[in-house]
Amino acid sequence: MKAQTIAIIGGGPAGAMAAEKLAEGWGLRGPGGGTHRVQVFEEKIGWEKPCGGGLSFKALRRYPFLERAVSGGNLLRNAEFIASSGATMRFRLRVPLTVYSRATLNRLLLRRAKEAGAEVVAERILRLQRTNAGWEITGRERTYHADFVALAAGARTRLRQTLAPDFSQRDFMLTYGYYLPPSSNVLRVQFYEDFEGYAWAFPRTDHVSVGICGKIGQDSMPALRNRLADFMRNYGYSPDPRRIFSHLLPSLSAESWGNLRLAGERWAIAGDAAGLVDPVTGEGIYYAMRSGHLLAEALLEESPAAYPEKVRNEFGKALALGARLARTFYHGEFLGSGVTTRMIEFGAHSQKFLEIIQDLVEGSKSFPGLAARLYSALARTLVETGMSKLREAVQSPFFPSPRGEGGPRSGE
Numbered sequence: 001m002k003a004q005t006i007a008i009i010g011g012g013p014a015g016a017m018a019a020e021k022l023a024e025g026w027g028l029r030g031p032g033g034g035t036h037r038v039q040v041f042e043e044k045i046g047w048e049k050p051c052g053g054g055l056s057f058k059a060l061r062r063y064p065f066l067e068r069a070v071s072g073g074n075l076l077r078n079a080e081f082i083a084s085s086g087a088t089m090r091f092r093l094r095v096p097l098t099v100y101s102r103a104t105l106n107r108l109l110l111r112r113a114k115e116a117g118a119e120v121v122a123e124r125i126l127r128l129q130r131t132n133a134g135w136e137i138t139g140r141e142r143t144y145h146a147d148f149v150a151l152a153a154g155a156r157t158r159l160r161q162t163l164a165p166d167f168s169q170r171d172f173m174l175t176y177g178y179y180l181p182p183s184s185n186v187l188r189v190q191f192y193e194d195f196e197g198y199a200w201a202f203p204r205t206d207h208v209s210v211g212i213c214g215k216i217g218q219d220s221m222p223a224l225r226n227r228l229a230d231f232m233r234n235y236g237y238s239p240d241p242r243r244i245f246s247h248l249l250p251s252l253s254a255e256s257w258g259n260l261r262l263a264g265e266r267w268a269i270a271g272d273a274a275g276l277v278d279p280v281t282g283e284g285i286y287y288a289m290r291s292g293h294l295l296a297e298a299l300l301e302e303s304p305a306a307y308p309e310k311v312r313n314e315f316g317k318a319l320a321l322g323a324r325l326a327r328t329f330y331h332g333e334f335l336g337s338g339v340t341t342r343m344i345e346f347g348a349h350s351q352k353f354l355e356i357i358q359d360l361v362e363g364s365k366s367f368p369g370l371a372a373r374l375y376s377a378l379a380r381t382l383v384e385t386g387m388s389k390l391r392e393a394v395q396s397p398f399f400p401s402p403r404g405e406g407g408p409r410s411g412e
């Protein structure tokens with residue numbers, strides 16, 4: 001293969017992982033390394049990207065170096081889920097959730113990419129333009145050239161429009177929150193009735209990230225802030241106007257998953273820029289790292305066109321199903337209350353529900369399997385308690401209806 005220059009725009013988990021695996025695969029380490037070139041363009045090297053920073057167990061299992069570098073992250077064992085009714089479920093995670101400061105995590109991943117032989121360039125990329133030979137990449141400082149462009153510039157990037165159809169507003173959650181001084185070492189998540197999103201408190205080694213996410217089009221920003229203010233008041237977190245964050249979190253609709261384009265002629269998109277986030281939990285770091293890694297694998301196999309298929313097979317189909325189930329999870333009604341409320345109420349007393357919630361937080365089981373278990377557990381609970389709504393539940397045992405809608409369509 002002739003010498004290739006790969007330009008990766010964005011040095012977050014997706015871009016850094018793609019760079020590391022490519023440089024490693026091509027043996028670029030040290031002077032006189034391979035003939036190819038891997039450049040990562042990052043405008044804010046090692047920054048505190050607005051994020052909960054929670055890494056599930058599956059990420060640690062897949063990438064043990066994350067566990068070895070755990071001094072940069074906080075190991076959490078104790079969790080608290082709160083329903084909109086105020087019902088609270090306290091539980092212990094069987095495997096710890098690691099919560100990283102994003103500055104620490106980003107620095108770690110970029111350092112690994114550099115050590116593997118990638119070039120990390122501190123630069124903001126403004127424009128991508130095709131040439132006969134590949135790409136002209138216009139940065140704030142200078143112009144670069146590459147044979148292949150990998151876009152890994154996160155949820156807010158406008159560069160996406162050059163490559164693929166843009167997402168719509170319905171494909172994002174709005175987030176808002178604060179970095180606060182460290183307090184209790186408990187992971188807290190508050191759900192709401194008929195609201196796609198949640199408030200959270202994720203403690204880290206030297207601070208706690210407290211925030212809220214909500215699908216765009218539900219709450220105005222002031223209303224979202226009010227929800228967060230209530231959560232913070234209830235749990236004794238004081239807002240600090242000097243340390244506010246706000247960012248977009250991809251949460252693709254089922255339709256957008258169906259139309260997703262991840263690669264084309266001499267380009268590919270990874271991580272948040274491609275919308276690869278779990279639509280129910282908001283987990284994105286793992287999928288960013290995996291998509292970067294799978295892209296590197298496809299390029300090393302000289303088959304970049306195989307990248308979308310790799311993503312679809314490994315986790316894309318599951319996340320697309322998650323997009324369909326998210327509506328039911330957040331808007332579904334069960335015995336006169338929201339699905340999340342019932343899940344937490346039952347989870348406080350039932351081992352079966354507790355295990356489902358532990359699996360959800362630990363990220364140890366595939367999401368579709370978990371959703372099916374949750375809904376069948378809800379239906380079985382009805383049967384066990386012999387409650388009067390049994391007949392309606394049996395008609396719709398696995399998929400409680402979103403409010404105001406009929407039951408599931410056939411084939412769902």
Ligand SMILES: Cc1cc2nc3c(=O)[nH]c(=O)nc-3n(C[C@H](O)[C@H](O)[C@H](O)COP(=O)(O)OP(=O)(O)OC[C@H]3O[C@@H](n4cnc5c(N)ncnc54)[C@H](O)[C@@H]3O)c2cc1C
Nearest residue numbers: 010012013014043051052053054125154271272284285288
């Ligand atoms: C508030 C919030 C909380 C979250 N909590 C969690 C959580 O607890 N756990 C979890 O797994 N996920 C969480 N996520 C999602 C997670 O943050 C993302 O999925 C993850 O960061 C995606 O990685 P990425 O590399 O694709 O993008 P990013 O991490 O966004 O990295 C993109 C990089 O590209 C750089 N960049 C952008 N444009 C340019 C340009 N033009 N030129 C050069 N560089 C550029 C940016 O500076 C950035 O460093 C959360 C997201 C939000 C918003």
